[in-house]
Amino acid sequence: MKKQGKSSSYLGDVFRRFKAHKLAMVGLCVIILEVLLVFLLPMIFDIDPYTSDINAFGAAPSAEHILGTDDIGRDIFARLIYGGQVSLFVGLVSTLISVAIGVPLGVIAGYYGGTFETIVMRSADVFMSFPSIILILVLVSVVGPSIFTVTLVIGIMGWTQFARLIYGNVLSVREKDYVESARAIGEKNFRIITKYILPNTFAPVLIALTFSTANAIIMESSLSFLGMGVQPPQASWGNILYDAQSITVLSQKPWLWVPPGIALVLTVLSINFFGDGVRDALDTKMKI
Amino acid sequence: MSGVGNILNEQEKTGMKGILEVKNLKKHFVTPKSFFNKEEKRVRAVDDISLFISKGETLGLVGESGCGKSTFGRAVLRLTEPTSGSVHYNGVDILKLNKNDMRNMRQKMQIIFQDPYASLNPRMTVLELIRAPLDAFNIGTEKEREEKVIDILELVGLDKQNLRKYPHEFSGGQRQRIVIARALILNPEFIVCDEPVSALDVSIQSQVLNLMQQLKQELNLTFLFISHNLSVVKHISDRVAVMYLGKIVEIAEKKSLYIDPLHPYTKALMSSIPIPDIDAPERKIILTGEVPSPLNPPTGCRFHTRCSHCIEKCKVQEPALVNVSDKTMVACHLYE
Numbered sequence: 001m002k003k004q005g006k007s008s009s010y011l012g013d014v015f016r017r018f019k020a021h022k023l024a025m026v027g028l029c030v031i032i033l034e035v036l037l038v039f040l041l042p043m044i045f046d047i048d049p050y051t052s053d054i055n056a057f058g059a060a061p062s063a064e065h066i067l068g069t070d071d072i073g074r075d076i077f078a079r080l081i082y083g084g085q086v087s088l089f090v091g092l093v094s095t096l097i098s099v100a101i102g103v104p105l106g107v108i109a110g111y112y113g114g115t116f117e118t119i120v121m122r123s124a125d126v127f128m129s130f131p132s133i134i135l136i137l138v139l140v141s142v143v144g145p146s147i148f149t150v151t152l153v154i155g156i157m158g159w160t161q162f163a164r165l166i167y168g169n170v171l172s173v174r175e176k177d178y179v180e181s182a183r184a185i186g187e188k189n190f191r192i193i194t195k196y197i198l199p200n201t202f203a204p205v206l207i208a209l210t211f212s213t214a215n216a217i218i219m220e221s222s223l224s225f226l227g228m229g230v231q232p233p234q235a236s237w238g239n240i241l242y243d244a245q246s247i248t249v250l251s252q253k254p255w256l257w258v259p260p261g262i263a264l265v266l267t268v269l270s271i272n273f274f275g276d277g278v279r280d281a282l283d284t285k286m287k288i
Numbered sequence: 289m290s291g292v293g294n295i296l297n298e299q300e301k302t303g304m305k306g307i308l309e310v311k312n313l314k315k316h317f318v319t320p321k322s323f324f325n326k327e328e329k330r331v332r333a334v335d336d337i338s339l340f341i342s343k344g345e346t347l348g349l350v351g352e353s354g355c356g357k358s359t360f361g362r363a364v365l366r367l368t369e370p371t372s373g374s375v376h377y378n379g380v381d382i383l384k385l386n387k388n389d390m391r392n393m394r395q396k397m398q399i400i401f402q403d404p405y406a407s408l409n410p411r412m413t414v415l416e417l418i419r420a421p422l423d424a425f426n427i428g429t430e431k432e433r434e435e436k437v438i439d440i441l442e443l444v445g446l447d448k449q450n451l452r453k454y455p456h457e458f459s460g461g462q463r464q465r466i467v468i469a470r471a472l473i474l475n476p477e478f479i480v481c482d483e484p485v486s487a488l489d490v491s492i493q494s495q496v497l498n499l500m501q502q503l504k505q506e507l508n509l510t511f512l513f514i515s516h517n518l519s520v521v522k523h524i525s526d527r528v529a530v531m532y533l534g535k536i537v538e539i540a541e542k543k544s545l546y547i548d549p550l551h552p553y554t555k556a557l558m559s560s561i562p563i564p565d566i567d568a569p570e571r572k573i574i575l576t577g578e579v580p581s582p583l584n585p586p587t588g589c590r591f592h593t594r595c596s597h598c599i600e601k602c603k604v605q606e607p608a609l610v611n612v613s614d615k616t617m618v619a620c621h622l623y624e
Contacts, residue, residue: 177406180367185421185470186394195420199411 024277027270038084068255083235097155102162110170169201210275306340313373335534348525398471402483404463461492
């Protein structure tokens, strides 16, 4: 049973396996780099995503505007950086909201069962049977579009996947002998859930977390692209793309849509690779 | 904790001999009626079992797979809620205790599970695992708890260097020692051992068995020892109960049961123990057929479908478990 290597603790093993996963490491580096760029750069340099440069409307990349300017003369690079703040904020915060709603509901439904289980899981089914983009469109148009409503709505709509995921896991883990033995030694339900059930069900949630973040970023972009997300003049990767819809822009001014497109794809891919790595690292049966 | 104190006083008043007395215990698993399934299905896993265990003795419970042994062990500790009956522990009917009193009662009644690979939380260290019962009942300070864990670890023959290790770093035998340590740390009086050595290698089985027996003597424990392994039960038990399809068919002192079994089922079981002697005469009683389903047990005596001594009465009337001598009880019409 003894594994090779010095560190024999569970977390040590996880960390070692993660480091051995090259794509995941690349993904992690890209994410860290992006976060640093997006949040630190505006503090160090004076970047302005709002002011038009009257000398350059829709100008191609140049020394002054390294990624060019849009049709009303705003610097694309600056908009990309500020848009990144929005995208990463929406991605992370809405996922946290989904987890905060979905995980407790799923755990309680799975552990206690009964009426609560029926209510939670059936309402999850109802939530999932609606096309979420349409529901979000309706909700946003009622509440009014802004970063916070978009984040909140994406977050609330996402609870079902976490609830279902953790519910399924709790159902299998609660039948394990170590949970029964926990009851036999007099552990209370709260401690059984926090010390015995959650640590043994949380790995898939960590992975879903990464995918959900990527999804939320895409969702925000789609909403902004449809004009229901972040409102101009504030930038987000989605509404930079939205501004670049016309066929002339698409065919003749690629600097308007290629950079945000690449940023979006790169972020989502990196997060997905990171999630892959976490999944493999948490699997104690993987021998790397 | 005052609950346990009261209970002990009560025991002194009533002056009962058995530490544990089970009366008419039933555990039926019922599949609820539904739209498509009008007929209620009832698995009679434990069906009307009465027995007692005296303080300091080991009662072996044997029977083939699926006869309800484990369910009985769990029902006695209320790990599954029994359908009906009573379980008196030191004179207190634990089936009537509320949730909190029952939780306090668990300090005195513990269980050791069959599979040491499954009964230890893989995300906890040895220290956390064994300390968990102390944490649960908030006994002692952090430091006292750790000292207690080290003491008990020594008692079960594990080094204190292992404190920070995780279960996956141990062999089956070592894990079972950890499980035993965890069961003992609250100083229980009564322990249900649910096939504690069946998952272990034969070479390790005797080590763990001897450890358990030694601990039992030192700490004055009472065991309900559940196993399908007749040799193991013979090694460790004082008295043995034989179970068949949810019922006890025979209870007797170990010696008399192994030398002179009465019930036809017990006879068949005993004849199946291999004798390590090539000259020993072959005297196996081979049972025909399979164990009937506890969903739909046979009428009358449950064993009559496979019994070579079956008479008409066996098919219609269920035999009661009655004393045939001072310490032997058997449920068979042949001995009435």
